[in-house]
Each structure stands twice: as structure tokens, then as C-alpha cells.
Amino acid sequence: MNHWVIAPVLLPLLAGILLLLLGRANPLWHRVLSVFAVLIQIRLALALVAATGGGDILVYALGNWPAPFGIVLVADRLAAWMLVITALLALFALLYAIRGEDRAGRHFHVLFQLQLFGLNGAFLTGDLFNLFVFFEILLLASYGLLLHGGGRRRTRAGLHFVVVNLVGSTLFLFAVGTLYGVLGTLNMADLAIRVAAAPPESIPLVRAAGLLLFGVFALKAALLPFYLWLPAAYAHTSAPAAALFAIMTKVGAYGILRVYTLIFGADAGLAADLIESWLLPLALATLIVGMAGVVAATHLRQQAAYLVVASVGSLLTAFGLNNAAGIAAGLYYLPHTTFATAALFLLADAIARRRGELGDRLDPGPVIANSGLLGGLFFVAAVAVAGLPPLSGFLGKFLTLRAALDHPFLPWIMGAVLAAGLLGLIALARTGSLLFHRALPPEASAPETGPALAGETVPIIGLLLLGLGLTIGAGPVFDQARAIADQALQPQLYIQAVMNPGGKP
């Protein structure tokens, strides 16, 4: 048994506890420890990518209780991929936070590490109830991070966010309870076997539970009818928290991909392809509505939040194609959109800081300090997010459309993706020209230089460079995405690894 599988779960937990024990010690210690823990997580995640690269599925039985009686952690290519994206995003969000925002309230680093604990656990677990528990951990930490720093609008947005997610958790429990009541197991691999073998009279209940679960994941991923909580929450929280939250909607997308390829996939007998008729139309509608929000936004951070909604639409469109090429395109698009929207959140904060009273409101104001560098970064981030060539956003969209060529809904997919791209382009071009081109002459009293530039721009440049890396290394990255998709579409490999770890027949 490979003990490294549990390391990405334990490390942030232990780091969080240690940070809590440090108490009111010098903030430098907190920052060093937190950054150090995230750096080790990146290393661990890369090690897991290497260990799963050959197609091995690593199973870690907690307490050495064999599946399906105990809880298992499963590291396959998909889980390792998500871990790497999370750890890299966390590093840059943290680097932005340690400029001073982490001192705006107490326990920022503790909550940050516990959020990573929940995220890593959710990606690695192979048990449906355990997935619920890790969801709760990451949500509870995110409530704290969302409210970090305080303020009226943040409290109001936080209240909505918490209540919506609590209702979502209740629905999750109803779905899990129904599945257990009908099938008598919660281990995902065992569930896959039993769903496939379920007698016809229990299929309606299984389908109902599966669709309820889809509703929960759609809520977490901010899919169309359930996205309303997202814009206010993301637009009003602190910038590093918003950047880290860029991965949170992807947890919902991951849940959809995992559960509906493994448990309700093509092999699931009478419950096969449960959400196929729902996912694609909802994703396309989310894409359009999200982009409409981007066009209508009156504040830069609100615009970035709606871009997160639209990116979920693009991502789930790719997953909804339900073929290997589509899923691979989605997995290539996932890190791109995570890094690009996170960069945009950080950039919006850096810009808002230099505009005084105006903040991030999209009204013409005086020329801001360092407008050259920030404008350039905004241009790169906007090109990436809008999906213009040559950056990774374009490649992601191109791969999605190429995978859709044989799909019966091709005209709809083509129309929605291209129209959304155009809307995003118009909105971001307007924002950019408004902030940097049509700026009024500087006021005489305005300070010549803004806040310290290096600390702010290094994380943004880092995130954009990651996007650039995805573009330059598109070949190997897409090969990896393709390998993940192939593995995800062969659930029998996962089931075999979990239920029969020794490989004995």
C-alpha cells in the first residue's frame, strides 16, 4: 500500500493545526509555514502525477480495512491532475495574500490550509459519504475565508452563500441516504457494480438519487439554475480568497465527471448515461447567461465572477459531449480557466486599490499609477479568458469544438460557444478601454506611485505564466488530458483497483 496517497490530505491538516498552535506569534512565522506547506503540496501532487502516469490506480485503505467495508482514498490520473491544479493555484493566491491581506482578520492561514485539506480530500476520496464530509470541510473553511476581513457587503453575500450551501448539503445527504438504502453501500466502486446489477424495480429510486446528486454538484459548480449565489459571494470577498475559490466550482465539475463516468456511466445497465440529456443543454445555457452577466456587470470583480460562471458553462459543455475527446478538452480547459480567472480577480484588486473612491466600478476615472504594467497584464488575462488565439483559452475552445464535430447538437454548441466568445470579447474590450484608454487626466493631488508593485504583480504574472506554459506545452498537457479521459471512461479499471487490490481474479 502506497502511503503517499494520503499525504496531500494530511499535510494541510497538520499545517493548519500547527498554524493554530502558533497563535499570536510573529506573522512572519505563519506566512513562512503556510507557503512552505503549499510548496510541499505541489511537490506531493507532482509525485502523484508521476506515480499515476503509467495508468496505475493507487488505492489507500484507511485503517487497512478492505473496500467496500472501509473508506478508501483513490489516486488516479484525474485526482492527481486536480491536486496539481489546486496546489499551484493555492501558491499564487497565498503569495498575494501575504502582502498584508492575511492580517485583515484572524486565522487566515489556518482557514486557507483547512480549505486545501477539504479540496484535496474531496479529490482523493473513493467513498460517497466521505466526499460529503470533505465537501463540508472545504465549505466551512470557505465560509471563514469569504468573511475574512469583514464588512457589510461581505456579510450579506456570506449569509446567502452559507444558507444556499447548507441546503445543498441537505440534498446531498438525501441522495446519499437513498443510494445507501437501495444499494447498501457507499463505496463508489462498489456502487458502480451494484447500480449496474440493480433490479428494474429499484431503478427509479437509483435514478432519482443520481439526479438529486447531480443537482447538488450543479449547485457547487454553479450550473444554470443554481449559479445565483456565486457572483455576489465572489465579487465581495477578499481577492486571495476569490482567487482560491476559482477552484471551488471545479470541485462540482469534478464530482460530475467522477460520479457520472464511474457510477452512472455507459456500463451502468438500466441507469446508464443518467445525466446525458441534462448536462449539455444546461451547460450551454450557463455559458450564455454567464456571458450576459459579464456584459452587464458594473464592477470589475463582478465581471470576473460572471466569467467564472461562463467558464463553468464551457467546461461542462466539454464534459457533456460525453466522449473521450470532449472530456480531454475539458480537462485541458480546466487549469487554464482556473488560473486565468484567479489572475483576473487578483488584477481587479490591484487596479481597484489604485482608483481610490472609484474602486473597481466600471466608470472612467483618472489615470491609475503603474497603468502600463497593469494594463498589459489585463490585456494578457483578457485575451486568455476571452479565448483569443494564441493563448490557452483559444486552444481549449478549439479542442472542445473539434470534439463536438460529430455531435448531434453541433449547431447549438458551435453557436453558443462562439457567441459567448464574442460577448466576452466585447465586454472585456470595453472594460479595458474604459479603465486604461479613456482615463481622465491625472489629478494634481494624485500620488505618483501606487502601493508596492512587485508583491502584487508577481502572483498575477505567475498565474499568467502558468497559462502561457499550458499554451507552449499544449502537446504534452493535452496528451496527459487525453490519458486522464481514457482512464475515466474505463470505470472497470477503477473498480478493479479498489475492489480487488491484489489483482487476484
Added chain:
Amino acid sequence: MEALIALIIGVLTACGVYLTLRARTFPVVLGLTFLSYAVNLFLFAMGRLTIGQPPVIAAQAAGYADPLPQALVLTAIVISFGMTAFVIVLALKARAELGNDHVDGRHEP
């Protein structure tokens, strides 16, 4: 007994949904509590309702009461306790900062 349990879960859920949709934070918190009670009962009943059975398999016993849902319910109760405590504190904070207990922080005549 099944009918009674089902009725109770249904009534609790209905009350919870109704109260969660109210405009003031206190009924919303109560509604979330009702919803979590309903789901706890539901999870508990998913191990089937049995009376007088041992919790683990014994050689002499004819059957056993499934212990797993009880463990699940314990976890769910702990989590919902924590969440309820958090949402109460948050509602109080919102009342203090926004000046009223409307979920949108709106002042109404």
C-alpha cells in the same frame, strides 16, 4: 411505523423548506435546522426499521440492525450542529452590521 416515520420526515421537510424561504434570518435558521432533522431521520431510517435486533451479526440472531446509518447520522448531526452554530453567529453579525434581520439586509417600512 414506516408510515409514521415517513410522515414525520415529510412534515419536517415541508416545514424546513417553507421556513427557509422566509425573508427574515431567524426563520431561515429554524428552517435549516428542520431540514437537517429531517435528513438525519431519513438517513437513520435507511438502515431499515428493525426492533430488538443486535447491532452486529451474531451467530444465534436471526438478523441484525445495520450499524452504518447510525454512524452516518452521528457524523451528519455533528456537522449540522457546527453549521447551525455558525449560521446563527453569522445571522447575529448580519443583524448587527446591516441594521436589520432581512436576509438581503433591506430596510422595510
